[in-house]
Amino acid sequence: MRRTKRALTFGAGALASALALAACSSGNVSSDSGSGGGDGENVTLNLATVNNGQMKDMEKLKSEYEDANPGTTVNFQVMEEGDLRAAVTADVASGAGQYDIVTIGAYETPQWGANGWLVDLTPDLEADSSYDVDDLLPPVRDVNTYDDKLYAVPFYGESSILMYNKEVLDKAGVTIGENPTWQEVAAAAKQVNTKKMAGICMRGKPGWGDLFAPLTTVVQTFGGNWYDNDWNATVDTPQWKQAITFYKTMLDDSGEADPVSYSFNECLTALKEGKAAMWADASVAASMLEADDSPVKGKMGYAHMPVVETQESGWLWSWNLAIPSSTKQQDAALKFVKWATSKEYIELVGNEIGWSNVPPGSRTSTYEIPEYKEAAAAYAPITLDVMSSVNPKQPGVDPQPWVGIQYVSIPEFQDVGNQCAQLVADYIANRTSVDDALGKCQSLAQKAGDAHKG
Incomplete structure (x- = not known):
């Protein structure tokens, strides 16, 4: 996906002064930036990453690289x-x-690449035939590209799916189809909900990448979105109110206690420990639910993300490794990034940790490995199907002026999304009304949208 060049500036917030400094930076590392990792040279690479299972596996295996x-x-x-x-x-x-190395999402990569904050990886990756850059899955390669330049490489890619405990649902006589509606899922969750086991676990923790990751897809399939095609905010609308009210009612009826404390890791633990029967979230979670040490291995079923008015409602995301332009260890950082996103690393994870733990959605060749196909038979086909079926150009009912599903690809969205997520979390926790939450979010979103009109 080629993105047109344009100035990308962040909105108001605590990072304003930092971003002003960054506006003068260049994406090309100067010759005196230091190669790092030369003969006889001791190099320490600082890698910032997210607290997810796949990244913890990378940390476990770093000794192999060292x-x-x-x-x-x-x-x-x-x-x-x-x-x-x-x-x-x-x-x-x-x-x-x-x-020296950062883990960033599909939201940040093209914007930061355009701003010159990241090293352009394209020349080095294309020159290294052993890395096989063309093996990267096209959807996740595209979201990490700006102006035909690859500024990050996917560590793993994902969509979102519905995950459910087949034993629990079968015992209650509940059947989930491959393409369920949200109304069907809410009814099923209510039927299997008990004092000891929530019918469904969903994110409620404030944050644009926490609560609003799944909730934005719920809004979109209910017919709403953040903006119309002219960058007019459309938050304070019946579609948003219906979606948000549905989400809260489902959690009130069948969700986990204190949902505003739950995000990805908390719901994953709840499903593993038998404290929740269903969960709609990132498809990468399936590999952890089917891991050899998982108590629910072999007990899970998987379906497309629930819908209302759209054909699909899964998101498209990747966690990626990138190199900041400010690093003084560019060569050493690049060498590690290539290792951690290589075919060889995929094989290493499979052999050392388990084939169900292999980072999914990053390379085409992963889905051709016999051991992985066997270990991931329950979820790999549906993950690829959803990733191939979603439409990041128009995930909702109406057209949108940006490319992205569970986020708006403008710099201001990080701040707007976080503030709006707190407002909605307050509504979920009964601290405010839905009208008050959406009214305030509308004002925040419109201010950001005004900067992109015309």
Whole structure:
């Protein structure tokens, strides 16, 4: 996907001064930036990453890389999703150089690449035939491209799917089809809900990448969206109100206690421990539910994300490794990034940790490995099907002026999404009304949309 060049500036917020400094930075690392990792040179690479299972596996396996590259130490700094975004954005935008490698999402990559905050990886990756850059899955390669330049490479890619405990639902006489509606899922959740087991677990923790990741897709399939095609905010609308009210009612009737404390990791644990029967979230979770050490391995069923007015409602996302332009260890950082996103790394994870733990959705060749096809038979086909079926250009009912599903690809969205997520979380927790939450969010969204009109 080729994106047209245009100035990308962040909205008001705590990062304004850092971003002002970054506006003068260049995406090309100067010749005196230091190669790092040269003969006899000791190098420490600082890698900021998210607290997800796949990244923890990478940290476990880093000794394999360090042993093969004497003198190089990779220091992992693992953070929760919201903390990671705040720390990495501040560092990369200001050019402070605290991190040599950063884990960023599909939302950040094209914007940061356009701003010159990231190293263009294209020449080195295309020159290395052993890396096989063409093997990267096209959807996730596209979302990491700006102006035909690859500014990050996918560590894993995902959509979102419905995951459910077949034993629990079968016992209650509940059947889930391959393409359920949200109304069907809510009814099923209510039927299997007990004092000991929630019928469904859903994210409620404030944050544009927490609560609003699944909730935006719910809004879109109910017929709403953040903006119309002219950048007029459309938050304070009947479609939003219907979607948000539905989400809260489902959680009130059948969800986990205190949903505003739950995001990805909490719902994953709830499903594993038998404290929740269903969960609609990132497809990558399926690999963790089917891992050899998972208590629910072999007990799970998987379906497309529930819909209302659209054919699909899954998102499209990838967690990626990128190199900030401010690093003084560019060569060493690039070498590690290539290793961690290579075919060989996929094989290493399969052999050392387990084939169900292999990072999904990043390489075409992964889905041709016999051991992976066997281990991931329950969820790999549906993951690929959903990733291939969603439409990031128009995921909802009406056209939109940006490319993206569970986010709006404008710099201001990080701040707007976080503030609006807090407002909606307050509604879920009965601290405010839906009208008050959406009214305030409408004003925030419109201010951001005004900057992009015309």
